[in-house]
Amino acid sequence: MLANVLRLYVINISAFGAGVLSIYFPGLDIIVSFIYLLVIAMEARRAYELPLNQKIITVLIWQAPAIFFAGICITAYNFMGLYEYAIFMLQFWYTPLVGLLSLAGITVYSDKPLYYYLLIYLPFISCFYYTVLASINYRKLFHCS
Amino acid sequence: MKLNTKWWNKFSLIVFPLLILVNSALLVSDNRQIFQDKEAVMYAYIDSASQGKFGYGFNVQYYNDISFAGLEVGDIILGGYPDCAYGRFSHVGIYNGNGQVIEAFVDYGVHIRAIDHFRNYTEVCLLRVEADPEVKKKAAEYAADFQGKMFYPLAFKPGDRIWNCSKVIWKAYMEQGIELDDHRDLWISPDAFYYSPHVSIIREKGN
Numbered sequence: 603m604l605a606n607v608l609r610l611y612v613i614n615i616s617a618f619g620a621g622v623l624s625i626y627f628p629g630l631d632i633i634v635s636f637i638y639l640l641v642i643a644m645e646a647r648r649a650y651e652l653p654l655n656q657k658i659i660t661v662l663i664w665q666a667p668a669i670f671f672a673g674i675c676i677t678a679y680n681f682m683g684l685y686e687y688a689i690f691m692l693q694f695w696y697t698p699l700v701g702l703l704s705l706a707g708i709t710v711y712s713d714k715p716l717y718y719y720l721l722i723y724l725p726f727i728s729c730f731y732y733t734v735l736a737s738i739n740y741r742k743l744f745h746c747s
Numbered sequence: 748m749k750l751n752t753k754w755w756n757k758f759s760l761i762v763f764p765l766l767i768l769v770n771s772a773l774l775v776s777d778n779r780q781i782f783q784d785k786e787a788v789m790y791a792y793i794d795s796a797s798q799g800k801f802g803y804g805f806n807v808q809y810y811n812d813i814s815f816a817g818l819e820v821g822d823i824i825l826g827g828y829p830d831c832a833y834g835r836f837s838h839v840g841i842y843n844g845n846g847q848v849i850e851a852f853v854d855y856g857v858h859i860r861a862i863d864h865f866r867n868y869t870e871v872c873l874l875r876v877e878a879d880p881e882v883k884k885k886a887a888e889y890a891a892d893f894q895g896k897m898f899y900p901l902a903f904k905p906g907d908r909i910w911n912c913s914k915v916i917w918k919a920y921m922e923q924g925i926e927l928d929d930h931r932d933l934w935i936s937p938d939a940f941y942y943s944p945h946v947s948i949i950r951e952k953g954n
Contacts, residue, residue, distance in 0.1 A: 609760065616763035623770035625899065626933070628906030634766065641759045648756070687802070689853050693899060698763075704897040704908040715856040715895050 603656045606649050610664040613641055617698035624701065631701030638698035642728075646735035654737065661732045668695045668725040675722050692721045699724070774933075781933055788833060788934045795832035802900075803828055803837035811952045813871050815862055820844045821883020822875050823916060823946065825937050826868030827953070834938035835870055835953075841890050841916045849890040851912040853900070857893040870953035874946040882923045890919040903933055913937050920945075 617638050624630040649657050662669070674681055674688040684691075696703070706716040720727075781787050795801070807829065818824075820842055827836035840850035840862070848862045865871055876883055893907070893915060902911045907918070913935040920927050927943045928935045940946060 613759060613763065616760075616767065620763040620766035620770065622901050623767060623774060625901065625909055626774050626903040626905060627770070628908065630770075631906075631909070637762060637766075641762060644755050644759055648752075690802070690900065693853060697899075700897070700899055700909060704899075706897075708895055713858065714854060715897070717856065717897050718854050 603649075603652060603660055606645065606652075606660050607663045609648075610642075610645060610660070613638075613645065614664070614695070614698070617641075618694065621697035621700055631704070633701070635699050635701040639731075642732060643735050646732045649732075649736040652736070654733075657733055657736045658729075661729045661736075664732075665725045665728050668692060668728070671695070672722050672725045689718070689721065692724070696721060696724050778933060781931070784930060784932075786930060788930075788932050788936045788939075791833055791936070800830050800832040803831050803833075807869060809867055809869050811866050811868060811871050813866065813873070813950060813952045815846070815865075815873070817949070818842045818862075818873065819875070819880065819883065821878070821880070821887050822873060822949065823940050824848055824862065824865050825870070825872040825874065825941060826865045827870030827937070829869055833936045836872065836937035836941065838868070839912050839916055839937040839940060840865070841887055841919060843887050843891060849887060849894075849915065851896075851898045851910050851915050853898050856898050857890070857896045857910055857915055859891065859894065868953075870951075872941060872951035872953075873949040874940055875949050876920060876925065876927070876946050878920075878923070878925055878945070882925070886916075886919040886923050886925075889922050890915050901934070904935065913939070916940065 617634070621631065621634050624634040649660060652660070671688040671691045674685055675692065678685065703717045703720055706720060708716050710716045710719065775782055822842040824840045824842060825836040826838045827834075831837040838850070840848035842862065843849050843859060846862050847859050848865070849857070849859050851857045893910060897909050898911060899909045900911055902909045902914050904914060904917070917927055917935045925945055927945055928939045929943055930939065932939070
């Protein structure tokens with residue numbers, strides 16, 4: 603389980619660098635987002651054999667920084683003066699997905715764009731994405747032998 | 748179909764470092780002159796980081812009494828907090844008339860907002876771009892077209908999906924044939940507008 607968590611952190615940090623640089627080449631940022639989703643899906647498959655509670659613990663540790671900052675944004679609680687920076691930290695954490703988020707350019711509620719709400723709820727969407735992919739029995743699903 | 752798990756395990760870990768290497772090489776080869784320019788924005792960031800300064804500085808409770816009277820559509824408004832990592836100013840907007848300014852913020856994206864919040868900055872400056880009023884109006888209209896687009900602090904100049912406050916204004920004037928970034932940098936900082944030869948200072952407050 604620890605190895606899975608470490609791998610997810612290494613992937614997230616290196617994907618941050620790749621995500622930032624890819625913004626310079628418009629279009630590549632979207633490709634990086636898809637590669638990131640694919641890589642996380644493959645990491646989820648690595649965790650298939652783990653019991654469900656360990657899968658959940660893995661994903662919660664991996665997404666802990668994002669859950670923390672999303673919590674600050676949602677509750678508007680200025681923990682250690684971090685409220686103003688929380689949304690920036692969330693954006694940096696989800697830099698690998700910036701390409702896809704930038705496609706959600708519409709204002710939806712309270713003058714705020716869709717990407718803002720997606721950023722806040724991405725920690726929970728990410729947990730769901732990983733846990734579901736780590737739990738699906740593909741052989742059963744596709745009747746493969 | 749069997750998946751080669753060993754190959755995938757390695758692929759997951761090396762794909763992004765590999766992309767960093769390739770992208771870095773392409774970016775440097777495309778911008779060699781900028782990397783040799785010691786006044787480039789990235790070196791300002793690095794210098795500031797070495798002094799413990801990060802981001803836009805400290806949002807202090809402040810009220811400046813600058814007058815916005817006489818502003819014309821297309822004028823540029825700069826604001827700055829103490830200890831900003833990228834210069835004297837941390838934020839910029841373009842005047843859209845009727846007390847409204849077009850700008851970009853992390854939680855609103857590119858949007859139109861009342862100009863009054865520029866009174867909260869310790870440093871504030873109003874700039875006039877030396878251009879025909881019609882050109883300035885077109886620049887403001889161009890910027891307004893990007894409402895709702897995404898804000899990302901490290902938005903590079905290329906592309907029109909990802910923006911920061913400076914890029915919106917730089918691009919709006921660039922489209923009218925006015926280059927406000929003398930350094931032709933990878934990113935543009937609000938200070939670049941202050942030092943542009945194409946602008947004159949209307950008035951300013953602060954240090």
